[in-house]
Amino acid sequence: MKAWLPSLLRLALVVVLIAFVTNPGWFEPLLKPLTENNAPVIYNQGSLLTLTLLHLRTVLIATVAATIVAVALAILVTRPAGAEFLPLSRSLVNIGQTFPPVAVLALAVPAVGFGEKPTLIALFLYGLLPIFENALTGLTTLPANVVEAARGAGMTGWQRLVKIELPLSAPIILGGIRLSVVISLATATIGSTVAARTLGEVIIAGLLSNNLAFILQGGLIVAALAVLIYDGLSAIERYTGRRMGREAE
Amino acid sequence: MGEGVRIRFDKLGVVIAAISAYAAFAAPFATFRANRIVPGEARSILESLPATVGPLLMAIVVASALIALLKTPLALRLGASVVALAALALLIGVAGSFLTPAGNTFARISPASGFWLLIFAFTLLLADVLTRLNLSPQARVGVLVVAAAAIGLLLVSGSWNSLSILKEYFNRADSFWAEGSKHVTLALGSLAAAVIIGLPLGILCHRVEKLRAGVLNVLNIIQTIPSIALFGLLIAPLGWVASHVPGAAALGIRGIGTAPAFVALFLYSLLPVVANTVVGLAGVPRAANDAARGMGMTDRQRLFGVEFPLAFPVILTGIRIVLVQNIGLATIAALIGGGGFGVFVFQGVGQTAMDLVLLGAVPTVALAFAAAIILDAVIEMSASKRRVETA
Incomplete structure (x- = not known):
């Protein structure tokens, strides 16, 4: 495969995606064969652009919160003061992953009501795990000679953390964030079963009215967003990985 | 060094004690609802259980939380977490029958946030003990089987039958x-x-x-x-x-x-x-x-x-x-x-x-x-x- 081909495909995907969410009407003839009985072809109970932006906002808030908490926890359990939490935190992460997102979502509803909040909670909890796991891997597999050298140079614990350990773990932590974002983008659609305004609304409307065009447009926008964000974050990861001399995974 | 007379705290124990103190004294233990979809009314541990049993549960929770809080041997911590979890599981069923007015088939009793937090706190303690014991794979499956059998026994014995989730089950x-x-x-x-x-x-x-x-x-x-x-x-x-x-x-x-x-x-x-x-x-x-x-x-x-x-x-x-x-x-x-x-x-x-x-x-x-x-x-x-x- 030619080296420029993937970049070109990605650029085309960006252009099509932006055109679709801003001017869905242009694509009406393409989706028309998927509908029956003159059903609407393009989702008509809200603009696709607004829903896409709300979807991205939900994922962004949840991921930022999950990153802060997960990295802080990983730092805590890798310090001498928190070392006794390390084995337990590992088992908790393992247990946490067995909770299906639908269950988390539905169980959060009685506590916080319908809408965006239960979705944020489910995405936050689900996003925590991959980031925490990768941050732990990053912080516990640092090259020993580098850490020793920093200690020998008289750096304090805080200086070592900020100047050596975190930058060296950055590519691996980014890998966790990438996984978490891709999972969250898809999981956020389930949030619409509890009335969160995400692209899931379009898919569910399609399921309820048996409108394949709705399901396809909702699903494809989410998939395109996931592919693009995955690629973007992979590129950042490779860049920081090259700078730090460590490749993630 | 600091061995001997000085009281030493377990770090995880501090978290467990804080959660269980809040759950036992400030959060509702059970929720009472006149029917299955109206908003519920909160009931504390002492309100949810008969006069002799409520204080007993309080005592078990406080004792187990103290065992978690202090640096204690693993066997004692294991015992405390198992006793606390068993007491909670048994007594939420008792709360169900105690809170249901006699002859009323519409009233619904469900475990509330205090109950779930206590379960979480002592499961945390149990998980910590089991992690530290470094069990063999066979032993871990054994623990799972014992836990499943205990839950199965509670279900079959009917001690949870007055809880709302089981009433939903009996309907379908x-x-x-x-x-x-x-x-x-x-x-x-x-x-x-x-x-x-x-x-x-x-x-x-x-x-x-x-x-x-x-x-x-x-x-x-x-x-x-x-x-x-x-x-x-x-x-x-x-x-x-x-x-x-x-x-x-x-x-x-x-x-x-x-x-x-x-x-x-x-x-x-x-x-x-x-x-x-x-x-x-x-x-x-x-x-x-x-x-x-x-x-x-x-x-x-x-x-x-x-x-x-x-x-x-x-x-x-x-x-x-x-x-x-x-x-x-x-x-x-x-x-x-x-x-x-x-x-x-x-x-x-x-x-x-x-x-x-x-x-x-x-x-x-x-x-x-x-x-x-x-x-x-x-x-x-x-x-x-x-x-x-x-x-």
């Missing part, structure tokens, strides 16, 4: 087991299909390098399609197959229902199986392969005699990921009429009847949790066996 006991078996069939069936197709595909990808990137990329992209959309998108092609391929409809293939759910779960399952097969086979030491070739083994003999056994733990890890993920994802099948425990979750969300949501969510979480523990144990056993064999 038949459909509960029908949906449950559909759920398990979906999760296990799609896993079996993914292993049957995924293993050979993974071996092929390992042998034919040109194929590898392409296949893995396609499977990666499938993972990015949101589950509810993939379920929905399969309705049309399967509906077409059902009406155009002779015999397909007779096999139960239909546009909506179990068939699209099965195919969607199968598609999601392929990536972990194929990717882990490729990674596992790539990790087989070159020396092992060379030795096998030197002994004059054919490709097929090498695959089944050397490569496959050595890659087995990694492949099993992929299967574990798939099984836990499928048990969770199968809940979404309910959205397209595919059945499973999701039926109760979505019905409950629709009726704002949270105990109905729990009736669907609790078995799902329990199944996923048990599957994870059992498969983790199997993986560890096969990996240690492999180490012994290759040593």
Whole structure:
């Protein structure tokens, strides 16, 4: 495969995606064969652009919160003061992953009501795990000679953390964030079963009215967003990985 | 150094003690509702239990929290967590019958935040003890069996019958087991299909390098399609197959229902199986392969005699990921009429009847949790066996 081909495909995907969410009407003839009985072809109970932006906002808030908490926890359990939490935190992460997102979502509803909040909670909890796991891997597999050298140079614990350990773990932590974002983008659609305004609304409307065009447009926008964000974050990861001399995974 | 008279605190114990103090003294233990969908009224531990039992539970909680708080021997901590959890499990049932007015069949009693927080705190203590005990895989499965048996005994004995979640169950006991078996069939069936197709595909990808990137990329992209959309998108092609391929409809293939759910779960399952097969086979030491070739083994003999056994733990890890993920994802099948425990979750969300949501969510979480523990144990056993064999 030619080296420029993937970049070109990605650029085309960006252009099509932006055109679709801003001017869905242009694509009406393409989706028309998927509908029956003159059903609407393009989702008509809200603009696709607004829903896409709300979807991205939900994922962004949840991921930022999950990153802060997960990295802080990983730092805590890798310090001498928190070392006794390390084995337990590992088992908790393992247990946490067995909770299906639908269950988390539905169980959060009685506590916080319908809408965006239960979705944020489910995405936050689900996003925590991959980031925490990768941050732990990053912080516990640092090259020993580098850490020793920093200690020998008289750096304090805080200086070592900020100047050596975190930058060296950055590519691996980014890998966790990438996984978490891709999972969250898809999981956020389930949030619409509890009335969160995400692209899931379009898919569910399609399921309820048996409108394949709705399901396809909702699903494809989410998939395109996931592919693009995955690629973007992979590129950042490779860049920081090259700078730090460590490749993630 | 500081040994002896000084009282030493356990760091995790501080967290556990803080959670249980809040849960026991400030949070509601049970919720009372006049019928299944009205907002509930909170009841504290002392209000929820008979006058002799309430203080007893308080005492057990305080004593167990103190044992957690101080640096105490592991055996004592294990005992404290088990006693506290057992007391909570038994007494929430007592609270159910105590709070239900005599002869009233509409009133609903459910565990409230205080109860769940106490369960969380002491499960944390138990998990910490079990982690520190560093149990063998067999012992971990043993603990799981004992816990499952205890819960089963409580269910059969009827001590939880006055709780709202079981009242939801009694109203739909038949459909509960029908949906449950559909759920398990979906999760296990799609896993079996993914292993049957995924293993050979993974071996092929390992042998034919040109194929590898392409296949893995396609499977990666499938993972990015949101589950509810993939379920929905399969309705049309399967509906077409059902009406155009002779015999397909007779096999139960239909546009909506179990068939699209099965195919969607199968598609999601392929990536972990194929990717882990490729990674596992790539990790087989070159020396092992060379030795096998030197002994004059054919490709097929090498695959089944050397490569496959050595890659087995990694492949099993992929299967574990798939099984836990499928048990969770199968809940979404309910959205397209595919059945499973999701039926109760979505019905409950629709009726704002949270105990109905729990009736669907609790078995799902329990199944996923048990599957994870059992498969983790199997993986560890096969990996240690492999180490012994290759040593």
